[in-house]
Amino acid sequence: MENKAEKPINILIVEDQVLLRESLEKLLEAQKDMHVSGTLSYAADALDFCRKKKPHLILMDVLTSDSLSTSDGADETEHSRIQINGIEAALDIRFEFPDIKIVIMTAFPEITFIDAAHHAGVQSFIYKSISSDTMLNIIRNTMGGYSVYPDRIPRELVKTPKFTEREIKTLRLLAQAKTRKEIAAALDTTEGTLKAIITGILNKTGYDNIMQYVVHAVSSGIISPKG
Known part of the structure; x- marks a missing residue:
């Protein structure tokens, strides 16, 4: 009997920096067990994407631009939009799609982000300064049911006293x-x-x-x- 190959992890990337978004897409697509099902620039678009595509996991930046976007880049308009960050988007997604795993990422050493991610039900939280191998392992562990959070801010991001x-x-x-x-x-x-x-x-x-x-x-x- 032939062994059926496991289906790859379908991943949505939400990141407004084009170069980083493209780099992440190339990294994940190079993995045999991962597939990028879509990329977005804005966290506010993530819930609608989930309703249409239902990815297994979302890799999402904490802060993205709040300008209006369309996922296919066509017919963009200038309607106003309520600003929504990655953690707020995660809260909405977790409510409607509790089985979709979410990994929040950030380059900012704000102490409030980790607590907010916990409260939103985000499975894992990473800093963008981690290595590619570490990120891939965290994605796999998150899909495996583990929750991964940093126990400290990376040394290279510590540029300030601890604020309340x-x-x-x-x-x-x-x-x-x-x-x-x-x-x-x-x-x-x-x-x-x-x-x-x-x-x-x-x-x-x-x-x-x-x-x-x-x-x-x-x-x-x-x-x-x-x-």
Whole structure:
């Protein structure tokens, strides 16, 4: 009796950086046990793709552009869209398709992403700095029913003191050019407390101007305004 070959893992890649997306596609397609069933630039398109193609696993970036897209590149329009990140998309996908495995990836060392991924029911979480072999092993292990999460931020990504979630949110809001009054409201606190939060950030970083640090943090990948 002939042994039937196991079906390959059908994988959807969601990554808005073209070069990285194409590199990932080539890497996965080169594996005998993997097949790329589709690629997307935007996390907001992932759920609709799952409804049509039902991949086995999704390899998805935490942060993708929130511009409107079409999967085939045709007839793009300029309609507005609610911004959705990879973890929010994962939550929707897990609710509708609990059997689809999800691996979230990021280049940002934000401490909030790992906790958010856990809460969304994401099976595995990786940093883009890992080796190709490690990524392939994590994909296979995830399909095998294992959950893989980092126990620490990679050394090469550690560029900042450890911030609290409130400090990170403050930095992100500052990066969005919000006023201090708007930031205090978003944090559900007073402007006096906000001033103390900013002072704490400056003390941790050694900067004497918060906006100078915000520029550094965004350009270095320490925070993302879109988070």
